Amino acid sequence: MKPPAPSSGSLELLRELTPARVGLGRTGASLPTAALLGFTLDHARARDAVHAAFDHAGIVAGLSGLGLQPVQLASQARNRRDYLRRPDLGRMLDTASRSELADRRGKTDQLAIVIGDGLSPAAVNIHAVELVRHLAPRLAAAGIPIGHAVVASGARVALGDEIGAILGASMIVMLIGERPGLSAPDSLGAYLTHAPRIGLTDAERNCVSNIHGAGLSYDEAAAKIAWLVREGLARRITGVALKDESASGTAQRIATGQG
Known part of the structure; x- marks a missing residue:
């Protein structure tokens, strides 16, 4: 029937x-x-988001206004055409950027934040600084300082692995523009990786995605990211071994021996 x-x-x-x-x-x-x-119209907006100019100067200024001292880097993708056709180039720093980072490495940091253009520079231009503005107080409350801030052009997610390895960071939070969809051309994603190093897979990362006006709010995303950073550092893991229990209180009960 x-x-x-x-x-x-x-x-x-x-x-x-x-x-x-x-x-x-x-x-x-x-x-x-x-x-x-x-x-x-939505298809055109998605295409425009992919090819939007990355406002790295504006992001650097915004991060500086939050008390951070960001460094600007670039991948081996020389332009947007290279970036889209050769994803591997977006996963490796160019020579000048590698040298710049090596000169800045000091004591080992717990946390570094990397902001990359990704597949939607438009999303990063709109959301990245505001998300950091909401995230920083939560990290400070947990006693986790932001050791380094990096703004990277031509970036894929895995570029954070090389950046974190050179800096000696225990944890990387990579904020990057997600692949535009027909209903969300400006969606930002946050990828968290413990003990970053070249050659890791996505199974070793946590992702907080769909951060945009009709998706996760800055406050919701910041709460999830801060929880994952804190627990990831405490347990020395990220990825499939670290489940997001930020809304359940389960991890707190385990940590305090309650229940």
């Missing part, structure tokens, strides 16, 4: 809960004009 078609009322309620394209309807064998134009 064929199930009944959903009512227009139930589709309207569903549309209020999600930015996904639900029940668009049709005109003959095609989409309605409004739905097609909306899709075309």
Whole structure:
């Protein structure tokens, strides 16, 4: 027996809960004009986000306003075309950046924050500094100083591994633009890696994703990231071995021997 078609009322309620394209309807064998134009606009926004200019100067200024002293670095991807066609180049520092970092290495730091353009420089331009503004007080409350701040152009997630290894950081938090979607061209992701070194896989990282206006708020994301940093440093792990229990209180009960 064929199930009944959903009512227009139930589709309207569903549309209020999600930015996904639900029940668009049709005109003959095609989409309605409004739905097609909306899709075309969102597709154009996603493409624009990928090719947006990375405002590294603005991000450096914003981080400096938070009391940090960021250093600007670059991957081996010489331009956006190289970056998109050769992902491997975005995972390696260029020679000048490697030398710059080596000169700055001092005592071993617990934490370094790296901000990279990724696949959506637009997301980083909008959200990265504000997320750090919300994150820094939570880290300070946990007694975890930000040892180094880095702004990296042409960056893939794994670029943080080399940066962290050169700096001798115990933990890297990589804030980077995520692949734009048709409903979220400006989504920021945070990737956390304990004991960063070249050759790690994504199984050894934690990710807090979908940080944008219609996704995770800065405060929600900062709470999750701060919890993962604290627990990752305490347990000396990240990735599949570290589950996000920031909302459950389970880790606190284990740590204090309660329950």
